[in-house]
Amino acid sequence: MTMASTMIVNVRLFDGTALTSSTTVGISDELITTVGGPPPGNTLEGTVDGNGGVLLPGLIDAHVHVDDEDQLQAFLAHGITTVLDMANQKPEITRSLRELPGLPQVFGAGLPASAPGGAHTTKMGFPLGSAVKDGADARRFVAARVRDHADFIKIIVEDPRMPGTKALPADTIAALVQASHSAGLLTVAHAVTSTAVGLAAEAGVDVITHAPMNRSITPGEAVALAARGAALVPTLTMLRGTAGIINARSMFRLLRRLNIAPPVHYENARQSVAVARAAGLAVAAGTDSNSEVGAPWHPRFGSSLHDELELLVDAGLSPAEAIAAATATPARIFGLTDRGAIAPGLRADLLLIRGDPTAEISAARTPAGIWIGGQRVL
Ligand SMILES: [Zn+2]
Numbered sequence: 001m002t003m004a005s006t007m008i009v010n011v012r013l014f015d016g017t018a019l020t021s022s023t024t025v026g027i028s029d030e031l032i033t034t035v036g037g038p039p040p041g042n043t044l045e046g047t048v049d050g051n052g053g054v055l056l057p058g059l060i061d062a063h064v065h066v067d068d069e070d071q072l073q074a075f076l077a078h079g080i081t082t083v084l085d086m087a088n089q090k091p092e093i094t095r096s097l098r099e100l101p102g103l104p105q106v107f108g109a110g111l112p113a114s115a116p117g118g119a120h121t122t123k124m125g126f127p128l129g130s131a132v133k134d135g136a137d138a139r140r141f142v143a144a145r146v147r148d149h150a151d152f153i154k155i156i157v158e159d160p161r162m163p164g165t166k167a168l169p170a171d172t173i174a175a176l177v178q179a180s181h182s183a184g185l186l187t188v189a190h191a192v193t194s195t196a197v198g199l200a201a202e203a204g205v206d207v208i209t210h211a212p213m214n215r216s217i218t219p220g221e222a223v224a225l226a227a228r229g230a231a232l233v234p235t236l237t238m239l240r241g242t243a244g245i246i247n248a249r250s251m252f253r254l255l256r257r258l259n260i261a262p263p264v265h266y267e268n269a270r271q272s273v274a275v276a277r278a279a280g281l282a283v284a285a286g287t288d289s290n291s292e293v294g295a296p297w298h299p300r301f302g303s304s305l306h307d308e309l310e311l312l313v314d315a316g317l318s319p320a321e322a323i324a325a326a327t328a329t330p331a332r333i334f335g336l337t338d339r340g341a342i343a344p345g346l347r348a349d350l351l352l353i354r355g356d357p358t359a360e361i362s363a364a365r366t367p368a369g370i371w372i373g374g375q376r377v378l
Pocket residue numbers: 063064065086288
């Protein structure tokens with residue numbers, strides 16, 4: 001048996017639902033090697049006294065758009081050790097940011113599937129190959145993402161009723177899901193209206209990101225999604241910011257008065273989280289942090305995940321459920337079996353918190369210690 005190179009003593013662990021009694025955690029190289037048991041008899045050079053604090057698994061932001069190492073550094077400074085990139089104009093950027101030692105690990109979609117002539121390829125700088133024409137083209141698109149080493153497939157599901165919006169039709173979305181599943185890849189749908197959520201759900205999409213702002217998801221929709229193991233990444237931080245911007249636009253107010261555009265209310269997104277929770281639909285924390293010029297809102301890299309946790313609690317999750325939404329839940333949904341919990345054999349991505357984040361979620365904002373892959377960075 002190898003001696004743990006670091007032993008954290010006198011800490012309570014978040015076990016996915018609650019805190020354990022005071023215990024010890026051993027780390028060797030990049031892995032957690034021991035949990036529990038007596039502290040070492042000899043005073044190891046690498047002993048860290050947790051002073052009765054709380055140890056959390058490193059946090060996961062399940063919806064970001066990351067472009068450089070400075071942004072990864074900002075995530076890490078706020079205790080985020082894994083980020084899921086939900087589309088990048090340049091898949092080679094996502095690839096270059098993967099597995100940089102001492103920085104959060106990046107998993108990504110690369111190019112997203114969008115409607116031909118839609119905003120992604122005409123305004124947001126995505127290459128034409130990002131547009132998907134029909135079912136056959138869906139197979140072409142997924143094969144290209146497999147060649148790009150995408151970790152999951154992102155699908156932009158727009159609402160065909162939105163004026164001036166090009167939307168992927170239902171059969172193309174279904175073909176994308178089928179091709180992704182054949183390739184062993186999970187699908188994630190961008191959806192911000194109830195019609196878009198309905199289209200994504202109908203096509204069998206695995207993860208819905210954002211939430212409808214024209215009305216809350218219904219208990220029936222949430223139960224149906226939960227029954228087939230789907231999940232919601234609501235990005236409340238992004239939606240709260242976006243709703244304010246959209247409602248301030250005079251063109252949008254005119255379209256609303258004419259009843260052409262559906263309403264945009266943050267409260268509906270917030271309510272969708274409460275409905276998901278009651279239905280047992282998994283909720284994961286994601287911020288949509290981005291530096292895109294055309295994006296309506298720019299949640300801050302790193303600190304916004306703590307805003308998101310607080311908004312999830314405001315929407316009805318307990319603080320412990322919010323922590324699970326940024327650790328165990330996204331790890332399970334996205335098949336990241338080596339992280340999201342504190343157990344022997346898992347990556348030593350850890351946060352030491354002085355207060356009790358299961359009582360007061362904001363305590364997680366100011367970690368007293370951060371380890372990534374066994375390396376202490378704070
Ligand atoms: Zn996004």
